[in-house]
Amino acid sequence: MSQRIAELPVETLRAGLAGDGLSLDLGAARVRIRSDVDALAPLLKTVYGSFTLEPAGGVCDVTATLRRKGGLRRFVRPQLEILIDGAVDFEPFPIDTPLPLLEWGMNYALAQRASWCLLLHAGVVERGGRAIVLPAMPGAGKSTLTAALAARGFRLLSDEFGVVGFADSRLTPLLRPVALKNQSIDVIAQFAPDVVLGPRYPKTHKGTVAHLAPALTHVAAKHVTAAPGLVIFPRYVASAGVEVEPVTRARAFARLAVNSFNYEFLGALGFDALGRLIAGSEAYQLRYGDLEGAIAKIGSLIDALPPPSAS
Amino acid sequence: MTDHYAAVEGIRMLDFGDEWVVFNPLSWDAHLLNPAAAIVLELAGSAAQSEQEIEACLREVLVDAEKGAAAEHARRLLDELIQLGLVRTVAGDVATDR
Numbered sequence: 001m002s003q004r005i006a007e008l009p010v011e012t013l014r015a016g017l018a019g020d021g022l023s024l025d026l027g028a029a030r031v032r033i034r035s036d037v038d039a040l041a042p043l044l045k046t047v048y049g050s051f052t053l054e055p056a057g058g059v060c061d062v063t064a065t066l067r068r069k070g071g072l073r074r075f076v077r078p079q080l081e082i083l084i085d086g087a088v089d090f091e092p093f094p095i096d097t098p099l100p101l102l103e104w105g106m107n108y109a110l111a112q113r114a115s116w117c118l119l120l121h122a123g124v125v126e127r128g129g130r131a132i133v134l135p136a137m138p139g140a141g142k143s144t145l146t147a148a149l150a151a152r153g154f155r156l157l158s159d160e161f162g163v164v165g166f167a168d169s170r171l172t173p174l175l176r177p178v179a180l181k182n183q184s185i186d187v188i189a190q191f192a193p194d195v196v197l198g199p200r201y202p203k204t205h206k207g208t209v210a211h212l213a214p215a216l217t218h219v220a221a222k223h224v225t226a227a228p229g230l231v232i233f234p235r236y237v238a239s240a241g242v243e244v245e246p247v248t249r250a251r252a253f254a255r256l257a258v259n260s261f262n263y264e265f266l267g268a269l270g271f272d273a274l275g276r277l278i279a280g281s282e283a284y285q286l287r288y289g290d291l292e293g294a295i296a297k298i299g300s301l302i303d304a305l306p307p308p309s310a311s
Numbered sequence: 312m313t314d315h316y317a318a319v320e321g322i323r324m325l326d327f328g329d330e331w332v333v334f335n336p337l338s339w340d341a342h343l344l345n346p347a348a349a350i351v352l353e354l355a356g357s358a359a360q361s362e363q364e365i366e367a368c369l370r371e372v373l374v375d376a377e378k379g380a381a382a383e384h385a386r387r388l389l390d391e392l393i394q395l396g397l398v399r400t401v402a403g404d405v406a407t408d409r
Binding site for chain 2: 248249250251253254257264267268271272275278279
């Protein structure tokens with residue numbers, strides 16, 4: 001059985017990054033990470049610690065190469081750049097932000113490449129075999145709620161991507177560290193003190209960012225799909241307790257379609273996949289200021305659904 | 312010769328109760344339709360229909376207070392469905408060959 005990344009020596013990880021790269025199976029996709037940046041290996045050990053390394057040389061959907069940017073500027077203000085399959089698509093980042101750059105670069109690449117599924121911009125967790133899709137809308141608190149649910153026993157499938165199968169509309173995990181921003185970092189650190197958090201990166205273009213490591217049990221289930229269950233449109237409102245309002249399926253369909261990375265490119269394939277997902281789900285608007293209360297409410301909604309048919 | 316109206320081929324319809332979601336295979340757009348519009352589209356999908364046939368169908372399903380306006384509803388719904396590219400006009404002689 002392969003060793004988990006958390007158990008591997010940093011030097012082994014560095015050697016892998018500098019050589020053929022470290023290949024990771026995220027569930028719905030495989031990525032290869034290469035880098036000459038020494039600081040990256042211990043960061044991966046922390047936030048990807050529950051993953052195991054795949055054999056080098058296998059087929060990967062994305063190869064991300066993080067490297068020091070050359071040129072005279074490196075002596076004055078050193079920077080990092082990321083190459084996706086050999087091409088530079090991003091502006092360089094400061095040298096001390098390797099993990100945010102890697103994660104954003106991979107998000108971008110996965111969102112561009114995932115033509116094998118309907119890809120929603122959403123957090124996804126599971127309980128009792130049914131998925132809870134939490135679409136990302138500005139100010140929604142999607143990552144906070146996703147991380148909190150995962151810390152309270154819901155299985156994390158993804159913080160960023162709802163991977164919907166064309167054949168059956170089941171949700172497939174695409175597991176990555178959960179990117180928490182600004183106040184969400186302290187909220188989750190206090191809410192679930194046992195979670196593993198990477199370092200905080202202040203002054204990124206999204207404010208302060210920190211990455212929460214997926215738990216071992218969630219990573220171990222990275223190929224276990226979930227049936228449609230709930231679509232919850234969350235909105236964090238500090239003054240709200242927990243307020244839930246049904247959303248019609250047609251409205252939920254429309255909101256998810258515009259929230260997808262690739263719906264508009266898929267034609268009938270995307271329409272059918274999204275239609276099945278919505279038909280198999282109940283949809284709600286959730287306004288919450290009380291995180292524990294929101295989790296309890298979502299738990300009661302998902303537990304009230306009949307068990308999914310065997311897949 | 313009376314014009315007839317037919318749904319374009321390849322339309323997909325999802326029935327979500329009070330609302331329908333319809334996929335237009337030509338534009339790849341999805342549209343939300345109310346039940347009356349969905350009924351007209353389904354009817355025009357089964358075979359080309361004249362405006363009078365659509366009006367007659369609507370008169371059966373509309374509530375009593377609305378039955379008198381069935382002709383008006385039929386014309387408006389057809390115009391809207393044509394504008395969305397979900398329904399096309401079929402020449403009368405072609406339609407009557409069905």
